[in-house]
Amino acid sequence: MHEVTAMLPTLARVLGSQDRLGALYAAVPDMAQPDGDFDALARLASGIFEAPIAHVTLIGQDWQWSKAAVGTPDTRVRVEESFCVHTIAQETREVFLVLDASKHAVFRHWRRVAEAPSLRFYAGVPIMLEGQAVGTVCVLDVVPHNGVSAKQVEELRRIAEVAATLLKVKDKAHRHSLNEAALLRQEQRLAMALEAANVGSWLWDIRAGTVAGDGAMTRMFGLPSERSLSAKVVFSAIHPDDRAATFSKLRAAMAADEEYDGMFRIRANERWLLGRGRVHDRDYKGAPLTFLGMTIDVSEQQVAVQRTRLLLKELNHRVKNTLAMLQSLARQTLRQTSDPAEFMMAFAGRLQAISEAHGLLSDHEWGTIRLSELISKQLRPYVSDYAEQVELHKDEILLGPDQAVGLGLVLHELATNAVKYGSLSAPKGKIVLTARSVVEEDSAVLHLTWTEVGGPPVREPRRRGFGSLLIERSLDKIIGSSVKVEYMSAGVTALIHLPL
Template sequence: MRDRTEAMLPALTEVLDAPQRLTVLHAAVPDMSIPDGDFDALARLAASLFDAPIARVSLVDREWQWLKATVGTTETRLRAADSFCSHTIADGEERGFVVLDASRHPTFRHRRRVAQAPFLRFYAGAPIMLDGQAVGTVSVLDVAPRSEVSARQQDELQRLAGIAASLFRLKDESRRRALKEAALSREEQRLAMALDAANVGSWLWDIGAGTVAGNGAMMRMFGLPPERTIGAKAVFSAIHPDDRLPTFSKLRQAMAANEEYDGMFRIGANGRWLLGRGRVHDRDSKGAPVTFLGMTVDVSDQQASVQRTRLLLKELNHRVKNTLAMLQSLARQTLRQTSDPAEFMTAFAGRLQAISEAHVLLSDYEWGTIRLSELISKQLAPYVSDYDQQVELHKDEILLGPDQAVGLGLVLHELATNAVKYGALSVPRGKIVLTARSVDDRESVLHLTWTEVGGPPVREPCRRGFGSILIERSLDKVIGSSVKVEYLPGGVTALIRLPL
């Protein structure tokens, strides 16, 4: 800690305006203007250490010094250009900056608070360092000059600044954790609503702990209390006695062979028929299964129908199995791409909703064919504020079958999601132009072109994420289909070929 002249200091403006410093400051403490009682004890310790009437814990941005905690003053902010603490920031010394007698100091003697009341004379401050950047200070002031500052006082003031930095970090981590938890809670609610809308029960069996975590739909299907986690024994006991052993044996066989479980069983209490599908999600170092991820669908009404309904059920079961298999694959692939629960919930819920929208349309038409324009509207409407202005569609009248509708629905969802994040739908004036033509080339083929217009400049990504892979593979069930995405400077273009 040294008494330095202004000529020895870097330009204050350059230091205070440093982008990296301001980025660290605003990221860690977005609420600088609000005093914080958690720092009061540090201000009192600093005042006691120097036997000084004024002490402050403060943050300094490009224009203002914000006082988070004070002793001996009621001020909440000061102009950074007039502040002693700005020089502590600019000085660059972690041990701090000191002015023994401001009335004799060439930099400070003409300052208003020195030449006029309260006639400040002594100042000592130590920088608060976050990520290598000086973002604030712990400082003391006195109206009487000092002849020296002891090494012990210097060290203790620096330690107080270090404690302040640690407290700011802890508070920032707590704030970020609360935001993540709130976002995760919202995404869990959205995912639960999407699954309920699709009438799909999802569950995760922790084999070692002997517990099953399931959503509301799954608990209702099994006639169990609405708790999110319940003993596995209670779940298996809910299955009809005649189906319990075959179901459990089939699960064990699937786990041992590392294959998909696919089975149908009744619930003992109400006789409802459930279709289940799942497989091992995690294994330990010895290869033993740890968790089992599965989904169930209530198919009771179809089981109880007459022959016409049974014929429809056969087709529906096929579609449900395909959908459950797709959901299983989506869940596993999305989990592999991110370890962040909030990011997983956002990505998986969006893809699940895209499948659900296609299923709703197909269900309305009894799993026959649906119009392409309806599918496009269902998939894109949630991502635009003005559909007529932001979606331009040039099309032939085209009908899609179930496999085409579900696969194309996922492709449109992923393209729209990327457009909202990075492309044309990330800016108010951007829009999507779609051209759909039915071409007779030995067979009827849909040629669909997706073009983004008015968005930010486009660069091809360095790494292909799961979204890109999903765009390319969503139509794998339709032989002869293809999707080609081109990252042109003016906007992303996707060329889709789909036999009808």
């Protein structure tokens, strides 16, 4: 325990410490709001010292705020008249004790000491977060005390430790709630996009006899929108005339460890689906355990006239290439989780990116599409105000099928990262895109620069995840292309080089 000493020169430094304020605001952004969860701690401290007034406080640069208070209606006080400031200014982090404030050279002139409520006694210990004193648990009395016991001080210190733990738990719960809300909004946007794109995916657990499919897949099969369905129910949805051939192809692919590739109709609605899949893993005897598959609704192409049939030939070729890419993406994503529901959530975003490019190309009969259309399709699901959050400076540039699919996947991964960690995670953050067509060695080349501004400070990740690898390799199919990502402190920048 320490008597009051001449600590005044250190107070401004402690109050303005960026490390201390950073720890405080990161954990308690709403520190001015009282919190009933701390009331019991204030009452306990009051009872231990038999003092009428007790606080659980947080201390900013200008104000001291009470998360909980007993015996007083005051919820804040200027730091110039705060005993607690002296508590957190101690280097020893011990109890700060004032037995009779009316006899102290500094405190006796304070309004709350010289006038009502005529405070006399104070005892406080700091609340520590990330090694920083951010507040106190303290007790006050209007009469002087002769002293305090070691047991009282130890109990006050324990209450402060409980308060620190409670702040951490509430901060963690708040962040978890925000993340869940963001994921739910993203899942809803992705579900709507996949519904429109008519691309579905599913994971068959062979031993359990269940199929986990996304909303697009269950809609195509005319089944209830459930995360897990009986495999018997799913396969029974296939038209009886196509069921035997589908099963035969599936069994042959599983036995030979090859890709399944087939087309079948759905019994309930006569829709035609193009499916592709492969065994994902096997047991030690080689028996298949899980089968990963994708389906795309190709009904319109099947019933179209000859012109559409000629288009379908090209479309099927592109679809197979796209599904092959999806299969590779799915396997890589599935390696990161063994839970089917988690897999469907992680995979849905990448599936959406390819689906959007696929839909644009289909609208233009698999010719060329404008770069601005592709950018709009890929980024609109991740922003609330496209005009404000996406700034585009471009030449008029046309993209072919391979270029559009690959670039669409790159834009999706960059946007997903921006929403989680970059500029789109901040209210005023935005993306600036500059696209120019230049001539290099007598050939047209797209130079596309992605720049994030207005977001939080960026640091290069210590470990490159699958998303980073995907950004770099999505254009590998196009000779001469490249993607370089730079983690500048002001925001992520991506430089894309793509032959046209």
